[in-house]
Amino acid sequence: MGFFSNRKNQTPKENLVERGFLVFENTSEVIRAERVLKGNGWKIRVKGPPAEIRTGCDLVIEFPLLEELRILSILEENGTSPIKAVPVTDPLLEPVNLLKTTDFGAFIMIRAANMKICIEKETDIIVNVSGGGCPDVPYLALEMVGKSLSECPNPSLIGHTLCGYALKLAFEEGIRLCSR
Amino acid sequence: MFAVVGTVPREGFPLVSGTVSVNGAKITIGDERVPVNRGTPALLAAFCRTSSTLGQDNPFAYLTGDTGTGEGSRKLYQHLAQDLPSRDFNGLVLHYIMPDLSGHRQTMEAVDRMEKHPFLAADAGAMYVAKMAGLANRYDLLTPDLGELAFLADEAAPHPFYTRGFIMHEENRVEHLIERAYFHQNASNFLMVKGQTDYLADSTGILGTVNSPWVAALEAIGGTGDTLTGVVSALISAGHDIGDACLEAFQVNRLAGHIAEPDPSTQVGRIIDCIPEALEELGISGGRF
Amino acid sequence: MSGTLDARGLSCPQPVMMTLQEIKNSGTSEIQILVDTDTSKENVSRAAASQGWEVTRIQDTDNGYRICIRKG
Numbered sequence: 001m002g003f004f005s006n007r008k009n010q011t012p013k014e015n016l017v018e019r020g021f022l023v024f025e026n027t028s029e030v031i032r033a034e035r036v037l038k039g040n041g042w043k044i045r046v047k048g049p050p051a052e053i054r055t056g057c058d059l060v061i062e063f064p065l066l067e068e069l070r071i072l073s074i075l076e077e078n079g080t081s082p083i084k085a086v087p088v089t090d091p092l093l094e095p096v097n098l099l100k101t102t103d104f105g106a107f108i109m110i111r112a113a114n115m116k117i118c119i120e121k122e123t124d125i126i127v128n129v130s131g132g133g134c135p136d137v138p139y140l141a142l143e144m145v146g147k148s149l150s151e152c153p154n155p156s157l158i159g160h161t162l163c164g165y166a167l168k169l170a171f172e173e174g175i176r177l178c179s180r
Numbered sequence: 181m182f183a184v185v186g187t188v189p190r191e192g193f194p195l196v197s198g199t200v201s202v203n204g205a206k207i208t209i210g211d212e213r214v215p216v217n218r219g220t221p222a223l224l225a226a227f228c229r230t231s232s233t234l235g236q237d238n239p240f241a242y243l244t245g246d247t248g249t250g251e252g253s254r255k256l257y258q259h260l261a262q263d264l265p266s267r268d269f270n271g272l273v274l275h276y277i278m279p280d281l282s283g284h285r286q287t288m289e290a291v292d293r294m295e296k297h298p299f300l301a302a303d304a305g306a307m308y309v310a311k312m313a314g315l316a317n318r319y320d321l322l323t324p325d326l327g328e329l330a331f332l333a334d335e336a337a338p339h340p341f342y343t344r345g346f347i348m349h350e351e352n353r354v355e356h357l358i359e360r361a362y363f364h365q366n367a368s369n370f371l372m373v374k375g376q377t378d379y380l381a382d383s384t385g386i387l388g389t390v391n392s393p394w395v396a397a398l399e400a401i402g403g404t405g406d407t408l409t410g411v412v413s414a415l416i417s418a419g420h421d422i423g424d425a426c427l428e429a430f431q432v433n434r435l436a437g438h439i440a441e442p443d444p445s446t447q448v449g450r451i452i453d454c455i456p457e458a459l460e461e462l463g464i465s466g467g468r469f
Numbered sequence: 470m471s472g473t474l475d476a477r478g479l480s481c482p483q484p485v486m487m488t489l490q491e492i493k494n495s496g497t498s499e500i501q502i503l504v505d506t507d508t509s510k511e512n513v514s515r516a517a518a519s520q521g522w523e524v525t526r527i528q529d530t531d532n533g534y535r536i537c538i539r540k541g
Contacts, residue, residue, distance in 0.1 A: 015281055015282070017281065017312045017313075017338045018279075018280075018281050018312065018338070065338060065339065066250075066278070066279055066339065067250075068341075070248075087338045087339075087342055089336065089338060090336045090338075090342075093336060093337065093338075093342045093344065094342075094344075094345070095341055095342060096327075096340070096341055096342065096343055096345070096348055097345060098327075098348060102399070102400075104396070104397065104400065104443075104444045106443075107400065107443070107444040107445065109399070109400045109444060113327070113340060113341050114325075114327045114328065114331075114340040114341065116399070116400060118400040118444045118445070120445065120482075120486065123486070123489055125482055125485055125486065125489075125516075126482070127400075127444060127445035127482045127486070128400050128401055128402050128444055128445060128446075128447075129218070129402050130218070130399070130400060130401060130402035130403070130404070130405075131325070131327075131402075132304070133276065133279075133303070133304030133305040133306075133307060133308050133328075133340075134248060134276075134278065134279065134304075134305050134308075135187045135189070135246040135247065135248050135250070135252070135253060135276050135277065135278055135305065136189075136247055136248025137218075137219070137248075137276075138187075138188070138189040138217065138218050138219035138220075138276065139189035139190075139247035139248060140248075141189075141217070141218055141402055142189055142217070142508065145402075145481050145482055146481035146482035146484075146485045146508065146509070146512040146516075147512060147515070148516075148519065151515060151519070159248060160247075160248030160249060160250075161248055161278075162339050162340075162341040162342075163341070164248060165341065166341055204478075205478065205480070215506070217480065445482055445483065445486060447480035447481070447483070449480055450480075
């Protein structure tokens with residue numbers, strides 16, 4: 001109710017670096033997404049977007065940035081994907097646009113942002129996962145190494161973090177390259 | 181004694197602490213045995229193999245299970261906040277843990293209450309949260325790869341995934357990235373930058389480089405950064421001067437990789453097994469007290 | 470005709486890669502693979518099945534498993 005209750009609900013400044021905005025096509029998408037995420041137990045906040053990312057829709061969802069992968073996966077499952085996800089502290093920041101392939105002869109290594117996946121060409125077996133620092137990385141590696149690209153779970157199904165998201169990008173590029 | 185803080189990729193693995201030992205392909209802590217694989221177990225195994233070759237103590241560790249939900253990490257942060265102030269560790273190495281600002285702040289506050297301020301190092305998720313919190317310059321050592329150096333250099337980036345393009349693409353201008361990281365106070369007393377050439381730097385610039393042997397396959401092998409952090413921590417724990425320990429660790433890690441004759445499918449355990457031979461070949465021995 | 474592969478002490482994916490190599494090159498119709506982790510047991514079994522081989526038996530040993538596979 002007015003100015004003072006809004007002030008109480010603001011995220012402490014120091015924690016803004018951990019938060020991101022989800023930007024949607026329109027307001028009803030925001031409302032559906034809010035329902036999905038709150039229903040899955042996420043601590044999110046619907047608010048007005050900063051000027052830099054105003055697209056016409058008056059609302060964005062503020063969410064825990066590091067858990068972007070899990071959140072985007074749940075929204076995709078529910079048919080409510082955002083247009084983009086950006087950090088609160090600098091909404092003009094884009095995800096690292098870095099996909100690089102290294103040929104090791106019998107193996108191919110694909111790097112996406114800070115994650116790398118290595119695949120044996122002849123068998124499509126994932127032989128190594130490297131990079132990253134979030135706790136889902138060793139878990140994803142355990143679930144993926146030793147499996148072929150077709151048998152392996154997509155990291156978006158079992159990962160949680162931005163590192164997991166980067167691994168998903170590397171994995172999907174691996175599928176694209178190895179299916180040629 | 182040094183303490184290492186990290187996670188294992190098993191949800192439900194209990195929060196345990198104690199001195200670690202390595203037996204074959206597993207590390208032992210309390211009643212728990214954990215396979216040596218990429219992540220904190222690889223760091224600990226590398227530390228133990230280095231320490232035992234030097235005739236020094238194994239590390240203490242705090243470990244918990246976390247597959248990315250952050251729940252285990254939150255309990256670990258809470259435990260550290262309560263346990264650290266009464267400890268007299270010479271060093272604290274923070275590793276795979278969910279980046280969480282409030283948990284990291286509580287841990288730093290607990291470190292401040294320790295009677296003797298320990299040597300502080302961070303790698304992996306702990307390094308990410310140190311920078312996010314604006315506290316990278318409270319650390320004695322961070323060990324980024326080139327992409328992570330770009331993240332440290334980008335004062336706006338909250339995580340390596342969001343490093344700005346014009347900075348990411350300067351990975352071949354390492355000196356410039358190091359300068360930028362220090363300028364914005366997002367670097368530790370010493371920086372070990374891992375890559376085709378390894379760099380040791382401080383706020384004055386590059387102090388040394390190591391670029392051989394170069395084994396291309398190592399870039400594909402998960403855990404080779406973890407072993408580097410394990411080796412350097414063990415050398416510093418043994419009393420080696422920090423700058424010397426960093427350059428020695430680069431050499432040991434590379435040489436162990438070379439001795440292992442890896443291909444991109446080799447797993448990090450094979451490289452860890454070659455650490456003792458690498459230390460002997462380089463003539464690195466004993467404590468330096 | 471059958472051969473035995475000893476993949477104990479090797480981390481994934483080495484046991485899988487050894488099995489696939491043996492399937493491709495050995496000309497035998499039965500292979501036994503020794504592994505010492507649950508992950509390797511599952512991955513080797515899956516890899517064999519993907520090549521049309523049948524897992525006929527998995528036997529517990531003192532320090533792992535013996536996986537018996539037969540050409541389908």
